[in-house]
Amino acid sequence: MNAVVATENHLASLGSDKLSALERLAEGLGPAELYWLAAWSAAKADRLQRGLVDPPLAAGKAQGDRLTILYGSQTGQAKRIAAQLSARAEAAGLSVRLVRADGYAQRDLAKETHLAVVISTQGDAEPPDDARGLVEFLLGKRAPKLPGLRYTVLGLGDSSYPQFCAIGRQIDARLEELGAKRFAPFGEADVDVDAVAAPWAEGALEQARQLLGSAQPTVRVANLQPVPSRVVYTRERPFAASVLDNQPIVARDAGRDVRHVELSLEGSGLHYEPGDAIGVWPENPPALVDQWLSLLSLDGGQAVRHDGKELPLRQWLTHERELTRLSRPLIAAVADASGDEKLAGLLRPDRSASLAALLASDQPIDLWRRHPARWSAEELVATLRPQTPRLYSIASSQKAVGDEVHLTVALVDYEAYGERHWGAASSFVAAAGDDHRVPVFIEENERFRLPKDSARDIIMIGPGTGVAPFRAFVQERRETGAGGRNWLFFGNRHFTRDFLYQIEWQAALRDGSLQKLDLAFSRDGDAKVYVQQRIREQGRELYDWLQDGAHLYVCGDASQMAKDVHAALIDVAITHGGQSPDQAKEWLSDLLQQGRYARDVY
Structure with a gap:
């Protein structure tokens, strides 16, 4: 049996959970970092075989000897950077705790001595949903004084928005105001994240090693050689997916082109869950x-x-x-x-x-x-800035479509100032035919997941192309025989021209995989009607569903739709829950913290 087969067999015996954990740990690491990780693992295995206790575990390092890496992420970028920093810090011999912001006990902040924060800014100076509670706590009156804390912050953002990296800057300034001292400078990363994140992480790691008294570990591993294995496709090394189908799903007179695109993942080994996104590396028209x-x-x-x-x-x-x-x-x-x-x-x-x-x-x-x-x-x-990938919410369940991934793409193609304008990724994908290859990777979205309890009801709000992940949700719930009810709010301009996936939704109503469908077509009547009006009209029942444990999902435009829907939900709680405005806001905030109100907005 050759080394490759032996390695694959041993890996298969670990089970899916451990394999997934290994893949998350190795994601984004380069060859040198992976070899260090292999060396560290081999040294650890050698100690265990000789009956020796791993010192960090035996000693149970005090919190003061630990680097806590805290991240808040909407699209997965902050999580990726934080995970890479954590892996490198562990390989350097540091005791590390990696934690998502909504899983962090706020009372622990006063006990921390070394903290690295990686956090993104969404839209107009909004924190990522998983960090809202932590940001409110830090900026509020209950935040403790932190004279014993050494910290560093990396802010992620997009300089095409006016409030670039605003949340990262606020946290950096607030920690200093609370008495903490920086051990590495604040970093601001634009959409070409790694250009700033890589040197920031290098500097932060070096300073952390000096502060925590760690030297680069020296390990002796006999004949350590790279073992050939299957290619792992990532953001940095995308898979060239062939095009299986590419067709418009709106009428010719709709005024814009929206495409349903099916790509083959055969041979890639890529896996995804409903709620995840697919990254596309585009070519400019x-x-x-x-x-x-x-x-x-x-x-x-x-x-x-x-x-x-x-x-x-x-x-x-x-x-x-x-x-x-x-x-x-x-x-x-x-x-x-x-x-x-x-x-x-x-x-x-x-x-x-x-x-x-x-x-x-x-x-x-x-x-x-x-x-x-x-x-x-x-x-x-x-x-000019480096080209960056575009993320599309996946519109399919892998349980239903196998080695395929589906996406819903609105083509950006318009006239302005007397000249024609295009979108990069939408034009690239819309033009992709049978002879094209589309470079893709999977971007996990762990905050936008179906409830683990399949008997829970779900409410999905997705106007326009925001309906894409809910096609995946309904497919998944049908394939798994989920017992919970499914309710979809969908809106667009015209019923007859751009009712995306109309036939599929009608079939789902007939076969029982969709229990309720509320529609809002803004240009079909004298007055414009949007999904937020339908939410208010159905407020009594919607509130009852949520009180009975339903999960609520919103996908689509962040600049206006998501805010309008949020305001409508507050009105529902006031009107049908008898809550005050402040109580209604707190109620929605609690649903966010519980993971029962999830948003995939852009």
């Missing part, structure tokens, strides 16, 4: 690349060297650079190159409303058109 080259009078064949990589300019713009999302650093760069003081003034704190409007309405090329300046190919590549 060729016509958009042509617009850039024409506007700046640049040669797409010109070789450009940047960060140790040399590529033709067209390839940089097609594969490597973000062309469709505007950001604060880009505005600053264009203002500087063009000498436009008015544009630079938008970055002042008192102009946040004007900045938000610009970020929401314009793409980078609009800025370049309005504020012309001479740009070399090298300057352009250095200024």
